[in-house]
Amino acid sequence: MSQTMKALVLRGGKAVIESRPLPQAGPGEVVVRTTAASLCSADAACIDGEFPTPDGTVLGHEAVGVVHEIGPSVSGFSVGQRVTVASTTPCGQCADCQRGFSGHCQGAAWGGYTFGVSRDGSLAEYFTVPFAAHNLVAIPDGVTDAAALCVTDTIASGSTGPEAARLPLGGTVVVFGQGHVGLAATMTARALGAGLVVTVKARPGGEALARAVGADHTLNLAEHDIEAEIRRLTAGAGADCAVEASGAVASFPRAVAVTRLGGVIAVLSSYSGPDNASLPIPLAQWGWGIGDKTILSTFQRSGSERLGRLLRLIETGRLDPAPLLTRTYVFDDSERALADLATREPGHIKPLITF
Ligand SMILES: [Zn+2]
Ligand SMILES: [Zn+2]
Structure with missing residues (x-):
């Protein structure tokens, strides 16, 4: 050889x-x-x-x-x-x-x-x-190489936000960014029992794919007032969880704003660009500091035990x-x-x- x-x-x-x-x-x-x-x-x-x-x-x-x-x-x-x-x-x-x-x-x-x-x-x-x-x-017999491949980073990373946020059953999740990690967050929020999943991206496009993996509503910054739309979709309450997977500094205050009091903002992004020094928190939308909103900075959870659980979701048809x-x-x-x-x-x- x-x-x-x-x-x-x-x-x-x-x-x-x-x-x-x-x-x-x-x-x-x-x-x-x-x-x-x-x-x-x-x-x-x-x-x-x-x-x-x-x-x-x-x-x-x-x-x-x-x-x-x-x-x-x-x-x-x-x-x-x-x-x-x-x-x-x-x-x-x-x-x-x-x-x-x-x-x-x-x-x-x-x-x-x-x-x-x-x-x-x-x-x-x-x-x-x-x-x-x-x-x-x-890899379980019923899982293809291609499907297992998606677990290595995309799903292992994208699922970390909704999982770390301890999403309430039937809760509302807003996912910012619909690259591979954002799409995986959309998919796994649904698998974790979200009642309503809303995606947000910068420009129109990709709506069919977001819906195919679990989005109920697809919004974009070019056409929608995101805060107003989330209020409308949640009868004024806001989302239980916002997952920030866009990597854009400007998305972070939006994620804080669309999250309801007591909700969780799970950040899956690295804001490591050379011009990024800080992230703005909009005080009124944060409840002036007493809103019980939790900001989580997360990074991929890995290890064979967790990967095994993610592969099981594919094996049993709960994730595609x-x-x-x-x-x-x-x-x-x-x-x-x-x-x-x-x-x-x-x-x-x-x-x-x-x-
Ligand atoms: Zn990767
Ligand atoms: Zn170690």
Whole structure:
């Protein structure tokens, strides 16, 4: 068998396919042979330098495959088994993991996010899963590779907002942003028992997709007075939960404004742009500080136990992420897939990369 593989590598500010040595499984690790992968706006952030990624790093953090090699001190998996892993791969053992904030493993903001940033990622014919006992999960027979792929980041991240908000059964959720994470928040708010799901995006477009994954009403900033529309749809009360997944600073005060007293604003965005110094809170809509509104800053919850629960939702038909994969490419065309994703063409959410 060949001891080299093809990988999509960050090289000189670009993503290029290179030949790399086949990885070997060290203690606690499992090497996976990739069968499908997808691309993400975060990959672009690694390429353009927003995330500090060393030159020569294998890109990518969304992949599924079969177990190829099992390292020392890993049990419970067998070679050839279909598996996947979340885009964050925390150790599961440090103080922050034990406190339930594994995304910030080892005390660093986003510390669990290492694939394609501080260690080789999964856009390659083979990739290494660290802390496999904590992170690797078997894919149920009834779940396709494509569907499992959507769990790795899109659903694992998008579901964190509604789940962390402890949404009341039948409650109203407003989701700001309808990229892949916002669409996943829409989908999982519905699965968590939301009675009414309203989506908000900047411009018209994508309404059919938002409705297909669970939105009851689709609003956009160009055509609607968002606050007035939410008041109208909730008989003046406001939403139980606003999920801010747009990443736009201007969406944050809107999320505060549409949330009812005692409600929850769950932020799934990183406002890491160079011009962003602070987030405005509109005092009147926040109840002047005594509105019992909770602002949650959240980051993807991962680990094999949580991923297993998300995969069960797909296995039992309660969640169907298929509409999120809008184009298919072979791995050799990954550079083109990245370029196409960067155009932000309406209707194109996620590329499926086949191997
Ligand atoms: Zn991603
Ligand atoms: Zn940790």
